[in-house]
Structure formats: C-alpha cells, structure tokens
Amino acid sequence: xxxxxxxxxxxxxxxxxxxxxxxxxxxxxxxxxxxxxxxxxxxxxxxxxxxxxxxxxxxxxxxxxxxxxxxxxxxxxxxxxxxxxxxxxxxxxxxxxxxxxxxxxxxxxxxxxxxxxxxxxxxxxxxxxxxxxxxxxxxxxxxxxxxxxxxxxxxxxxxxxxxxxxxxxxxxxxxxxxxxxxxxxxxxxxxxxxxxxxxxxxxxxxxxxxxxxxxxxxxxxxxxxxxxxxxxxxxxxxxxxxxxxxxxxxxxxxxxxxxxxxxxxxxxxxxxxxxxxxxxxxxxxxxxxxxxxxxxxxxxxxxxxxxxxxxxxxxxxxxxxxxxxxxxxxxxxxxxxxxxxxxxxxxxxxxxxxxxxxxxxxxxxxxxxxxxxxxxxxxxxxxxxxxxxxxxxxxxxxxxxxxxxxxxxxxxxx
Amino acid sequence: xxxxxxxxxxxxxxxxxxxxxxxxxxxxxxxxxxxxxxxxxxxxxxxxxxxxxxxxxxxxxxxxxxxxxxxxxxxxxxxxxxxxxxxxxxxxxxxxxxxxxxxxxxxxxxxxxxxxxxxxxxxxxxxxxxxxxxxxxxxxxxxxxxxxxxxxxxxxxxxxxxxxxxxxxxxxxxxxxxxxxxxxxxxxxxxxxxxxxxxxxxxxxxxxxxxxxxxxxxxxxxxxxxxxxxxxxxxxxxxxxxxxxxxxxxxxxxxxxxxxxxxxxxxxxxxxxxxxxxxxxxxxxxxxxxxxxxxxxxxxxxxxxxxxxxxxxxxxxxxxxxxxxxxxxxxxxxxxxxxxxxxxxxxxxxxxxxxxxxxxxxxxxxxxxxxxxxxxxxxxxxxxxxxxxxxxxxxxxxxxxxxxxxxxxxxxxx
Numbered sequence: 001x002x003x004x005x006x007x008x009x010x011x012x013x014x015x016x017x018x019x020x021x022x023x024x025x026x027x028x029x030x031x032x033x034x035x036x037x038x039x040x041x042x043x044x045x046x047x048x049x050x051x052x053x054x055x056x057x058x059x060x061x062x063x064x065x066x067x068x069x070x071x072x073x074x075x076x077x078x079x080x081x082x083x084x085x086x087x088x089x090x091x092x093x094x095x096x097x098x099x100x101x102x103x104x105x106x107x108x109x110x111x112x113x114x115x116x117x118x119x120x121x122x123x124x125x126x127x128x129x130x131x132x133x134x135x136x137x138x139x140x141x142x143x144x145x146x147x148x149x150x151x152x153x154x155x156x157x158x159x160x161x162x163x164x165x166x167x168x169x170x171x172x173x174x175x176x177x178x179x180x181x182x183x184x185x186x187x188x189x190x191x192x193x194x195x196x197x198x199x200x201x202x203x204x205x206x207x208x209x210x211x212x213x214x215x216x217x218x219x220x221x222x223x224x225x226x227x228x229x230x231x232x233x234x235x236x237x238x239x240x241x242x243x244x245x246x247x248x249x250x251x252x253x254x255x256x257x258x259x260x261x262x263x264x265x266x267x268x269x270x271x272x273x274x275x276x277x278x279x280x281x282x283x284x285x286x287x288x289x290x291x292x293x294x295x296x297x298x299x300x301x302x303x304x305x306x307x308x309x310x311x312x313x314x315x316x317x318x319x320x321x322x323x324x325x326x327x328x329x330x331x332x333x334x335x336x337x338x339x340x341x342x343x344x345x346x347x348x349x350x351x352x353x354x355x356x357x358x359x360x361x362x363x364x365x366x367x368x369x370x371x372x373x374x375x376x377x378x379x380x381x382x383x384x385x386x387x388x389x390x391x392x393x394x395x396x397x398x399x400x401x402x403x404x405x406x407x408x409x410x411x412x413x414x
Numbered sequence: 415x416x417x418x419x420x421x422x423x424x425x426x427x428x429x430x431x432x433x434x435x436x437x438x439x440x441x442x443x444x445x446x447x448x449x450x451x452x453x454x455x456x457x458x459x460x461x462x463x464x465x466x467x468x469x470x471x472x473x474x475x476x477x478x479x480x481x482x483x484x485x486x487x488x489x490x491x492x493x494x495x496x497x498x499x500x501x502x503x504x505x506x507x508x509x510x511x512x513x514x515x516x517x518x519x520x521x522x523x524x525x526x527x528x529x530x531x532x533x534x535x536x537x538x539x540x541x542x543x544x545x546x547x548x549x550x551x552x553x554x555x556x557x558x559x560x561x562x563x564x565x566x567x568x569x570x571x572x573x574x575x576x577x578x579x580x581x582x583x584x585x586x587x588x589x590x591x592x593x594x595x596x597x598x599x600x601x602x603x604x605x606x607x608x609x610x611x612x613x614x615x616x617x618x619x620x621x622x623x624x625x626x627x628x629x630x631x632x633x634x635x636x637x638x639x640x641x642x643x644x645x646x647x648x649x650x651x652x653x654x655x656x657x658x659x660x661x662x663x664x665x666x667x668x669x670x671x672x673x674x675x676x677x678x679x680x681x682x683x684x685x686x687x688x689x690x691x692x693x694x695x696x697x698x699x700x701x702x703x704x705x706x707x708x709x710x711x712x713x714x715x716x717x718x719x720x721x722x723x724x725x726x727x728x729x730x731x732x733x734x735x736x737x738x739x740x741x742x743x744x745x746x747x748x749x750x751x752x753x754x755x756x757x758x759x760x761x762x763x764x765x766x767x768x769x770x771x772x773x774x775x776x777x778x779x780x781x782x783x784x785x786x787x788x789x790x791x792x793x794x795x796x797x798x799x800x801x802x803x804x805x806x807x808x809x810x811x812x813x814x815x816x817x818x819x820x821x822x823x824x825x826x827x828x
Contacts, residue, residue, distance in 0.1 A: 056470070056494075074501050076756050080470075082491035082521075088565050105519060107496075107756065109794060130828065149756030151502050155828065160809065165797040171804035172793065174753030176826060178817065179809040186812035193814055198828045339588030342490050342521065342563030379586065380523060380794035383579040390585035395574065395593040398600035400607055403592065412590060414544070414569065414612045 003040050004066050007032035007209055010309045018066060020125035023207045031307060032209040033249075034066045038256040047228055047259055056080040058114055058217035064253050066213050070121050073150040076107040078117040079217050083225040083372070088340035093360055097370035099231065100353070101222055102343050104378030108145040108169075110138035110299075110349075111218060111243060111376040116146040116203065118214030123201035129153060132200040134184075134191035136162035136170075137299055138377055143203050144173035155200060157191035159184050206306035212246040219250025222372055228260050231370040233321070235267035235359075237351035238277050239300035241311025243376065244268055248314035264372070266320035267365070268311075269355025271295030271327070277305055278322040281315040288312070296327045296385055299348035299377060321364050323355035330354045331389035334379065344379035344386070352376070417454050418480050421446035421623055424723045432480055434539035437621045445721060446623040447663075448480045452670040461642055461673055470494040472528055472631035478667050480627050484535050487564040490521040492531040493631050497639040497786070502754035507774055511784035513645070514767075515636055516757050518792030522559040522583075524552035524713075524763075525632060525657060525790040530560040530617065532628030537615035543567060547617040548598075548605035550576040550584075551713055552791055557617050558587035569614060571605035573598050620720035626660040633664025636786055642674050645784040647735070649681035649773075651765035652691050653714035655725025657790065658682055662728035678786070680734035681779070682725075683769025685709030685741070691719055692736040695729040702726070710741045710799055713762035713791055735778050737769035744768045745803040748793065758793035758800070766790070 007018040011030030016022065018034055025032055045063040053060045058079030059070055082105065086098045106113035116139070123131050131147055133140055134157040147154045154175040158167065159182065170177045180187040195202050202208060223230065230251075238244045244266060254260045270278040273294030280288035288308050293301040305311065315322065325333075330347050333354035337343045345353070353373045359365045379386050394410065396402040407414060421432040425444030430436065432448055439446055459477040467474045472493030473484055496519065500512045520527035530553070537545050545561055547554055548571040561568045568589040572581065573596065584591050594601040609616050616622060637644065644665075652658045658680060668674045684692045687708030694702035702722050707715040719725065729736065739747075744761045747768035751757045759767070767787045773779045793800050808824065810816040821828060 074499060074755070076498070077496035077519075084490070084563070085488060087488055088563070102521075105491075105521065107516075107519065108758070109792075145752075145756040145758065147756075148753055149498070149502070158807075164801055167807055168797060168801040168804040169758060169793070171807060172748065172752035172758055172800055173756060174749075177807035178820070179807045180812050181809065182812040190810075190812045190814065190817060194817060194828075197814070200828075334586065335588075338559075338586035339562055341488070342559040342561075342587060344522070344559065344583060344586055378523075378794065379583070380792065383582060383797070386586055387578055387582040390582040393572075393581055393585060393591035393593045395595065396604075398594050398596040398604045400604065400611075403604060403608060406592070414608070414614075 001066060001068055003036055003063055005035045005037050008035050020122050022209065023202065031206065031309065033310065034209055034213055036253065041257045050224060058117065058214065061217055061220045064220060066210055067121055071124055073124065075117065076113065076146055076149045078106055078113040078146070079221060081105045081221070083222060084341060086341045089336060092336060092340050093357060094367050095360060095371065096368045097231070099372045100337070100341055100343055101218065101372055101374045103218060104345060104349055104375050108142045109378035109381055110142060111215065112138040112142040113146060114214040114217050115211035116142035118210050119143060119201070119203040119208065120146045120150050120152060122210045123152065126201060128201035130155065130200045131203050132156065132191060132195050133203040134158065134188050136166045139203065141166065141169045144170045144175040148173040155194065157187050159187045212242055212249060212310070215243055215246030216250030216253065218374060219247050220254065223251070223254050223260055230260050230262050230264050231372045232264060233267050233365060233369055233371045234264045235269060235352040235356040235371060235373040237269045237300050237348050237376060238311060239302040239348065240305045241277055241307035245307055245310035245314045247374070248318055263318060266315055266318040267352070267355055267359055268315045268320050268322045269351050270324050271297050271300060271330070271351065272324045274301050274303055275324045276303060277308055277311050278324055281312055281320065282322045284316065286312055297330055297347035297351050299346065300351060321359055323358050323364065325351060325354040325358055329358060333357060334386065334389045337375065343375055345375045346377040346379050346382045347385050349375045349377035415480055415482055417450055417477055419449045419451050422449050434536050436623065437616065445620065445723065447724065448623055448627055450667065455671045464638060472531065472628065475631055475634045478634060480624055481535055485538055487538065489531065490527070490560055490563045492520055492527040492560070493635060495519045495635070497636060498755060500755045503750060506750060506754050507771060508781050509774060509785065510782045511645070513786045514751070514755055514757055515632065515786055515788045517632060518759060518763055518789050522556045523792035523795055524556060525629065526552040526556040527560060528628040528631050529625035530556035532624050533557060533615070533617040533622065534560045534564050534566060536624045537566065540615060542615035544569065544614045545617050546570065546605060546609050546614040548572070548602050550580045553617065555580065555583045558584045558589040562587040569608065571601050573601045626656050626663060626724070629657055629660030630664030630667065632788060633661050634668065637665070637668050637674055644674050644676050644678050645786045646678060647681050647779060647783055647785045648678045649683060649766040649770040649785060649787040651683045651714050651762050651790060652725060653716040653762065654719045655691055655721035659721055659724035659728045661788070662732055677732060680729055680732040681769055681773055682729045682734050682736045683765050684738050685711050685714060685744070685765065686738045688715050688717055689738045690717065691722055691725050692738055695726055695734065696736045698730065700726055711744055711761035711765050713760065714765060735773055737772050737778065739765060739768040739772055743772060747771060748800065748803045751789065757789055759789045760791040760793050760796045761799050763789045763791040763793070
C-alpha cells in the first residue's frame with residue numbers, strides 16, 4: 001500500500017509494518033494507529049476527482065484507506081448515508097446551522113457497517129475465510145451481514161442473556177451463534193480461545209487497527225457532502241472510543257492532505273450513568289477509571305472502554321467539548337429527531353443530539369455555531385426503548401363525537 | 415406540468431386534468447392513471463443527462479414525475495437504494511443472473527417511502543399542511559417520517575389491535591395517532607369522516623393517483639443501475655396492487671420515452687393464504703374475488719385489494735408469471751437472502767424472492783434468465799417473524815470442551 005507508511009503504537013510510539021493480519025504493537029501490546037503518506041495521497045487525488053467518482057459508498061475514498069482494492073467478491077453498499085440540513089431542528093433549538101448525518105441507513109442499520117466492511121476486506125487480504133467476534137450489538141450484526149454478502153463465515157459469541165431479536169438477526173445472516181452461559185467476561189474468554197485455536201480473523205476493535213480506518217469514512221463523507229467547508233462542531237456519542245477516534249482521524253487525514261483548511265471541534269457525548277472517557281477528558285488526563293454501565297443506550301454502555309487512548313487524544317486534540325446526558329435527555333432527543341427531522345434513531349444514535357441540546361442549553365457552545373450531529377444507529381434496532389420514548393396514542397370508540405372529545409381533552413386543534 | 419397530459423380513468427377512460435388535489439374519476443369514481451407526453455420528456459432528458467445528475471434519490475427522475483419541482487422544505491433522501499449482483503444466491507439457485515434491489519434501505523425502511531415522499535410534495539402543492547391515512551403498516555410510518563421532515567402534520571388512524579412497536583414508530587415521528595376500538599372497517603370509516611371534516615390531504619393509494627408515480631421510481635432506478643439493459647424478469651410481492659402497478663409503469667415510461675428497448679416480465683408473488691390478484695391474473699380475468707388474509711407477511715395480507723385493475727393490467731401487459739408462496743417458503747427466502755446476500759428482509763420483502771425460487775423450481779422460468787428481485791421492506795420492521803425464521807443458536811457452558819462437543823453434535827467443522 002503506497003499510501004500507508006506504517007502502523008504506530010499509541011503507547012510506545014514503535015512503528016511496525018501494516019500487514020493484513022497486523023493486530024497490536026509487537027513491542028508493548030498497545031493499540032496501533034495506521035499512518036499515511038499525505039504527499040502521496042495529494043499527488044493521487046483531488047477534491048475534484050472525488051466529485052466525479054461513481055462509487056457511492058465508503059470505497060470512493062480508496063486513497064485514504066489501508067487497502068489496495070476490495071477484490072471481486074460482492075459487497076454491501078456501506079456508507080454514502082445522507083447528510084440532512086435540519087432546519088426544523090435548528091428552529092426548535094435556536095441553532096444557526098445543524099446537519100444530521102443519518103448513519104442508521106447503512107445496510108445493517110448502524111455506523112459499524114463501515115468497520116465491518118473493512119474487517120471483511122482485511123480478512124480476505126490475510127487469506128482468512130472465517131471471522132469471529134464476541135458481541136450482540138451493532139458490531140456483530142454488521143459483521144454477520146457484510147461477511148454473508150462476501151461469502152465468508154462468521155462465528156459470533158454472545159452471553160446467554162442476549163436479546164432474542166438481536167440473536168435472530170445474526171442467525172438470519174447465517175452466523176454460527178454460540179450462546180455462552182456466563183458473563184460477558186466468560187464469553188470473551190472462550191471466543192479468544194476459539195479464535196486462537198482455529199486461526200479465525202478477529203473483528204475486535206481493541207486489537208484491530210483497521211476498523212477505525214473504516215469508521216473514519218463517515219467524516220470523509222461529511223466533508224465532501226459539505227463541499228469541504230467544515231462545521232464548527234461535530235457531535236457524536238462515545239462508548240468504547242473507536243467511533244469518536246475514527247471521526248477525528250477522518251478530519252485530520254483530510255486536513256493533512258490539504259482537502260480542508262480547518263478542523264471541527266468534537267462534542268463527545270456519553271451517558272451520565274456510564275462516562276469514563278468524558279470524565280477523564282474533562283480532567284485532561286489519560287487516567288480513566290472504569291465505571292458501572294447504567295444507561296438504556298446499550299451501544300454506548302461501556303464501563304471499560306477498549307480504545308480510551310485514541311478517544312481521549314481525539315477529544316483533546318480537537319479542543320473538544322464533553323457532555324454527559326441522562327436517559328431522559330436521550331429519549332427527548334429521540335423524540336425531537338423523529339418529530340423535527342423525520343430521523344428515527346436508537347438511543348445511542350440519538351445521544352449525540354442529546355449532548356448537542358445540552359451543550360446549547362448550558363452555553364457550552366454558541367447558538368450561531370454550525371454543527372453536524374451523527375446518528376450512529378437506527379431506531380428499529382431497539383423498538384422497546386422507542387416505545388418508552390414515544391408516549392401514548394389517543395384511544396377512542398369509532399365515533400366522531402368521541403374523536404372530538406379526545407382532541408379537545410388533549411388540546412389538539414386539527 | 416408540461417410533461418403530464420392528464421389523468422385517465424382506469425375504468426371508463428375519461429381524461430381529466432391532473433391537479434394537485436385530484437383523486438378519483440369525476441365521471442365514475444374509478445382510479446386515475448397519470449399520463450405523460452413522452453416526446454416532451456425525450457426532448458428534455460437523455461440517458462446521458464441522467465448519469466451526470468448529482469441528486470441521489472428519486473427526484474433525479476423529475477421529468478418522469480408529475481411535479482414541477484419539490485419546493486424548499488427539507489426532504490428525506492428517498493430512493494437511490496442499492497442494486498446488488500447476488501452471485502452467492504445465483505450459485506445457490508442455479509440461476510444465471512440475479513440482482514437484489516434492497517428497498518428496505520429507504521429512510522423509514524420500505525419502498526413505501528417513494529409513495530409518501532410524493533404524497534408530501536403533492537399535499538404542499540394542494541396547499542395542505544396536514545396529511546392523513548388509516549394504516550399501521552409501512553404506508554403510515556413512511557408518511558409520518560416524510561411529513562415530519564417537511565414540517566407537515568399527520569393524523570394516522572389505526573385499529574386498536576395494532577402492534578405497539580409500529581404505533582411507537584408513528585408517535586416518534588410526531589404523528590397524532592388515533593387508536594380506534596373496532597375493526598379496520600370502523601377505523602377507515604372514522605378516518606374518512608375526519609378527512610372530510612377537516613379537509614386534510616388523503617394518503618390513500620386507492621384514491622390518490624400520484625402515489626404510484628412515486629413508487630415507479632424503483633423501476634427507473636433499476637434500469638439506470640443496469641445501464642438501461644433490461645433483465646428478463648422482475649420479481650415483486652403483491653398486496654393491494656399499487657406496488658406492482660408502479661413497478662410496471664416505471665418500465666413502460668422508460669420504454670415509451672425510448673430509454674430502454676425491451677420490457678421485462680413481471681413475476682407477481684402473493685401468499686398462498688391471500689392471493690386474490692394472482693388468482694384472477696392466472697385466469698386472465700379482471701373479476702377478482704375477495705379472500706381471507708392467512709399469511710404472516712402482513713404487508714401483503716390484503717384480501718380486498720385496493721388497486722386490482724392497475725395490478726391485473728400490469729401483470730397481463732407484461733406477460734407476467736404468477737406465483738403463490740407458503741409462509742414456510744417466505745421464511746426460507748428470508749434465510750437465503752440473509753445468508754447468501756447479507757440482505758435482511760421483512761416477510762413481504764422476501765416474498766418476491768420466495769416466488770422466484772418457486773418459479774425456478776417448478777420450471778416457470780428458465781435457469782439462464784436474468785432477474786431482478788425487489789426487497790420491499792427491512793427485516794428490522796418485523797423481528798418476531800425473523801425470530802421464527804432464524805432457527806436456534808448453539809448454547810454452551812464457557813468451556814472449550816463444551817464448544818467442541820456442541821460443534822460436533824451439530825456437524826460444524828470450523
């Protein structure tokens with residue numbers, strides 16, 4: 001890969017070659033970060049080249065990605081999600097400029113498709129035909145879907161308490177799903193043993209440096225969709241730290257390659273009941289402390305984040321803003337996204353917008369700012385919390401008088 | 415609208431002016447069909463113009479649509495869904511060429527977004543700020559979402575037996591949802607009274623001739639995505655008949671305007687437990703007979719179709735093939751779409767593919783044919799049936815020996 005110079009350890013700084021099967025730093029076990037030759041990228045690609053490309057998804061940014069090509073296997077169309085100017089929400093919030101990036105419209109309905117699509121290509125490069133992970137969340141379903149399309153096998157280990165609906169989605173994509181009667185820790189351990197034993201490709205954001213490179217395409221898209229005019233802020237929800245780190249990496253790449261002339265500030269949003277990264281970021285320390293996982297936003301309920309170093313650096317480097325939101329604030333954000341923008345988000349997907357609302361209310365950011373809020377997952381993924389957020393419908397006997405009565409009682413004036 | 419010549423009654427042939435609020439034939443009450451001036455379209459648009467358009471969604475086909483423009487309100491990005499070459503499924507089925515059009519990736523996760531986006535624009539043209547319908551299905555959620563984005567109000571009437579999850583989605587989009595304690599008939603009646611009383615715009619495919627014009631964009635996209643080289647067959651599931659009629663209209667429009675040089679044949683798929691349209695089509699009669707609604711594919715469980723004339727004509731004109739599938743065959747199709755193509759479909763969304771499988775098995779269509787199968791809705795819409803289709807995961811204690819045992823018992827060779 002002529003555009004990639006190597007993989008640098010985020011802990012000890014050691015640089016190693018970026019091979020398809022590269023995982024952690026051979027010196028210290030730290031997470032690696034893929035590094036690029038920006039002069040080379042600049043010599044191969046301009047903003048105007050990009051605009052002429054027909055490829056609608058994430059692979060249109062090939063020069064910024066750690067792959068030579070994506071081979072001939074079938075691929076889901078990952079990325080290319082819409083960026084909406086949300087004028088209804090702007091009015092509601094008194095904010096000058098707001099865009100919503102709806103990444104819930106990816107093939108398996110979350111931003112994680114960007115990482116899984118990358119994992120599938122890197123697995124093929126490494127000569128593997130089987131990929132494994134331990135998760136029931138968006139990582140697992142996106143892996144199962146993207147691998148199925150490419151004709152690869154997946155083994156997915158989940159704790160036996162996993163919701164039946166999520167397990168069903170995995171089975172529908174043909175994954176071999178192993179329910180482990182035990183804790184998440186037990187599940188992870190047996191999956192690691194199995195991965196070792198059978199030599200499967202490991203889709204685990206804590207050890208695989210390529211996943212974040214897939215995720216960063218969300219920022220490349222945002223920039224291109226805005227004609228490379230950067231917003232002041234980008235709001236995103238934060239769990240294990242990989243997504244926020246990927247978002248930041250995308251903007252930095254574009255800046256280094258001369259595609260944009262300023263960088264946005266990150267609004268890093270966590271749940272009040274689980275905010276180890278924001279707590280450390282706010283104190284400007286890398287010494288984060290594990291927390292309990294008390295939030296309904298399951299996709300960001302990560303008490304022991306797997307990518308804290310990259311996440312904390314991203315927030316610090318961007319002069320980021322940290323906001324912690326309550327479950328009620330998340331449900332409120334789900335409602336206003338639906339009502340004012342027609343976007344149905346899962347709780348973690350709406351958390352970025354909840355943080356934006358709070359940052360505006362508390363004066364952390366200015367009303368005349370321009371903001372992009374990333375919706376990371378679709379509300380159809382978690383209908384039970386949608387029911388919680390939705391409120392109650394009217395209920396009447398089939399009679400016009402009853403309808404008039406019900407409208408009057410609720411103050412509805414048709 | 416210079417491209418539109420009028421609206422012709424499907425029953426008596428009377429032609430009336432196509433106005434924004436036009437509903438049924440003023441002479442006989444029949445459903446109208448929008449007619450175009452294809453010479454005019456041809457003079458304004460070529461295939462090559464289309465390829466250069468930046469608009470990624472359904473409005474890129476403006477010259478083929480009964481609108482002057484779409485105004486300045488915010489719009490969800492409807493259409494532009496991926497067309498996948500499904501080489502895994504081709505192998506599995508022994509079919510030469512198969513494409514899957516995944517319309518479950520629309521903003522509210524079904525093809526109905528194409529009709530609702532059109533309804534919202536036509537409502538605005540008619541000077542209405544409120545739209546109503548009676549449904550709990552994809553029509554309702556797509557209406558609620560598309561209207562919310564544009565800042566329009568919606569009133570949606572649903573029978574009180576409606577599933578809570580579907581009601582929640584409507585409420586999330588800010589619809590005023592009225593649960594009617596009674597039958598679907600009661601619900602429809604009170605909604606009609608309310609629409610009359612308050613003069614709301616009516617999103618009802620049985621009276622609104624514009625909805626089908628939105629739906630036909632799926633065919634315009636398929637053609638463009640295939641470089642205007644037509645497949646032999648297009649498979650689609652059929653409920654009230656509007657979708658299959660729209661699919662056929664799209665291809666006919668392209669043919670009349672000289673964009674394609676041959677028309678595909680429709681594979682019309684209904685459920686064995688509810689197939690009034692296919693029963694009539696197979697007998698080459700317009701005299702369809704109401705049926706019971708015995709199928710798990712709720713989106714096509716329509717015993718009294720609202721658009722039988724257009725649907726039956728579409729099937730007849732295309733020299734179509736009719737196939738009725740069992741619920742088990744639908745669940746099978748959900749599994750193979752997930753496993754071989756990475757596409758997660760709701761039951762009605764997979765029914766088209768189920769019909770294709772059956773048509774191949776029974777020799778109704780040839781193995782060396784080229785086929786596009788349209789997936790009309792996302793599997794996340796109906797997780798309970800996905801659970802039914804998915805089968806059971808393995809379940810083990812967290813121990814390698816147990817894992818080996820479980821693999822052996824199931825014949826899994828990692």
